[in-house]
Amino acid sequence: MFPTPTITFIFIFLVLVPSATQASEEEQRLYADLLNNYNNLERPVANASEPLIVKVRLFLQQIIDVDEKDQVVQVNAWIRYIWYDYKLQWNPADYGGISDVRFLGSLEQIWKPDILLYNSADENFDTTYKSNQIVYNSGEVMWIPPGILKFTCPMVITWFPFDDQICDLKFGSWTYNGHTLDLQIDSDNPLSPHQMDLSDYVTNGEWGLVATPAKREEKIFECCPEPYYYIVFSMHIRRRTLFYWFNLIIPSLLISVMTIFSFCFPPDAGEKMTLEITILLSVCFFLSMVGEMTPATSDAVPLIGIFFSTCMLVIAASVIFTVVILNLHFRAADTHIMAPLLRKVLLEWMPWMLMMARPGYRYHKGRCIVERPRVHPFKHIDAKIANQKAVITDAATDAQIIMLHRLNTELKEITNRMFEEEEKEAIENDWRFAAMVVDRACLILFSIFITACVVAFIACAPHIIA
Incomplete structure (x- = not known):
């Protein structure tokens, strides 16, 4: 007597095997008929x-x-x-x-x-x-x-x-x-x-x-x-574009903005030129990365390549202007004399247009007004002495006059030297203030130009984030 599972298996085998064999034969016959001739x-x-x-x-x-x-x-x-x-x-x-x-x-x-x-x-x-x-x-x-x-x-x-x-x-x-x-x-x-x-x-x-x-x-x-x-x-x-925003565009924008802040440094700061050169090298590095990502073709320049090239030109121009500012700042009265036209532009027109302030000076409609002009202390005294007539006195009085004359001569020489030093210092201060004027003008111009470049870059892009 077979167990129940064995009987079930034998029944399924006896039922399905003949039908499977029949199906295989039908399929074989179908293939033969289809491929015949x-x-x-x-x-x-x-x-x-x-x-x-x-x-x-x-x-x-x-x-x-x-x-x-x-x-x-x-x-x-x-x-x-x-x-x-x-x-x-x-x-x-x-x-x-x-x-x-x-x-x-x-x-x-x-x-x-x-x-x-x-x-x-x-x-x-x-x-x-x-x-x-x-x-x-x-x-x-x-x-x-x-x-x-x-x-x-x-x-x-x-x-x-x-x-x-x-x-x-x-x-x-x-x-x-x-x-x-x-x-x-x-x-x-x-x-x-x-x-x-x-x-x-x-x-x-x-x-x-x-x-x-x-x-x-x-x-x-x-x-x-x-x-x-x-x-x-x-x-x-x-x-x-999310990858490029976070790895190329935003870092380059921050580096370009640092160019603007470099003009906030005092002209005599030694780190001013170092910062400009560092920024220029950073932008050159990003530009080389863009060159590796884009196809090597001369048919067109990619938008981001134009943007980085513009940033590089802006930073290169900022380096040139920084050299000009430092050159103006360190000019001495013994070596350079400010031309009248340059004085008019740098010390009168531009400070008034840029709304700058300078102690002892006031700007009104493109003109510089000195609030306390400097006058030589012996100028009026010498004129009075020259107009006085000589008076005949005794020997004691003549000795006193000679002594006073020598004292006057010594004081006049000391005063002239002090006045000359003040004049030199005033000329050097004019050069320093001219450097500050150019620095302020570059700060405003570069801020406007970089902002315009960013706006144009975003406006030219077919889409910002995809």
């Missing part, structure tokens, strides 16, 4: 004058890499081809209810279109997997070869890193013309901006997918009068 070189149309319609659909899985330097894009995708083969039709009732069969893609048992990616950049050109073809009883053949597609894409770097790229995948028959093979786009909604199937799409961290339109084009080559149809699947991708 079948030629895989023959185009599967009943009327040779009619073109075979092949519908193409692209399933985008992932954008693997976008190489701006080599202008090559690599994606993971599936391509679905559907056509009808009039020789591969059968009645499922005659073959045990079998409604579909598979043919090995590697054996080339049935006909399939020689559709290739025209702008392939792979060394093997066709990198799709030789997958099986599914044949339905109606004669419909569906072939979905997956693959890693590597194709060329001309990059427009004018707006880098706020750029959009449109990359085309051109699929077409390599030998069949439009009279024998008619390629059509397989789409559920022709008006949709996404003609690629994105049901299994994996979002890329660097590029956002804006749209995936498709179009059918026709081209006539010089060698052949027949038209050739091909389908162009386009990928409209937009670069995500």
Whole structure:
């Protein structure tokens, strides 16, 4: 007496094994009948004058890499081809209810279109997997070869890193013309901006997918009068700019703003020139990083490259103006004399326009008014002594007069030297104040210019954050 589980197993085996054997025999017979007198070189149309319609659909899985330097894009995708083969039709009732069969893609048992990616950049050109073809009883053949597609894409770097790229995948028959093979786009909604199937799409961290339109084009080559149809699947991708904002743009903006603060240093500060040179080297470093990120092309200069070049020119100009300011600040009265025009511009017009204040001076309508003008103390005394007439006195009085005259001469010489020192100090103070005026003018001008550059940079960008 067998146990209950054993009896159940024997019953299932006796019931299913004959049916499985019968199904295998039916499928074997179906394959034999379908391949009987079948030629895989023959185009599967009943009327040779009619073109075979092949519908193409692209399933985008992932954008693997976008190489701006080599202008090559690599994606993971599936391509679905559907056509009808009039020789591969059968009645499922005659073959045990079998409604579909598979043919090995590697054996080339049935006909399939020689559709290739025209702008392939792979060394093997066709990198799709030789997958099986599914044949339905109606004669419909569906072939979905997956693959890693590597194709060329001309990059427009004018707006880098706020750029959009449109990359085309051109699929077409390599030998069949439009009279024998008619390629059509397989789409559920022709008006949709996404003609690629994105049901299994994996979002890329660097590029956002804006749209995936498709179009059918026709081209006539010089060698052949027949038209050739091909389908162009386009990928409209937009670069995500958050990385560039935090790693390039914002640091460069902060460094450029430091140029403005360098004019807040006193002209005699020794760190003024050191700060300017350090800022210039920092911007040169960022500019070299941008050069490594962008394609090596001479057709256009990227927007961020123009921005960094402008920053570098601004900082270089600030270094030049800093040298001019230091030169003005350290000029001495023994070596330099301020020209009248320069004095008018630097000591009268510009301080009044910049609303600057200077102790002992007042500015009104472009004129400098000295509140306490300096007068030589012996100027009026010498004039009075010269106008007095000599009076004859005794010998004692003459001695006193001679002594007073000598004392007057000594005091006059000491006073002249002090007055000359004050004059030299006043001239040097004029040069120092002129340096301060130029420093203030540079502070205002560079602030306006850098602000204008940032506003123009943001205004020119097609989008700020994607």
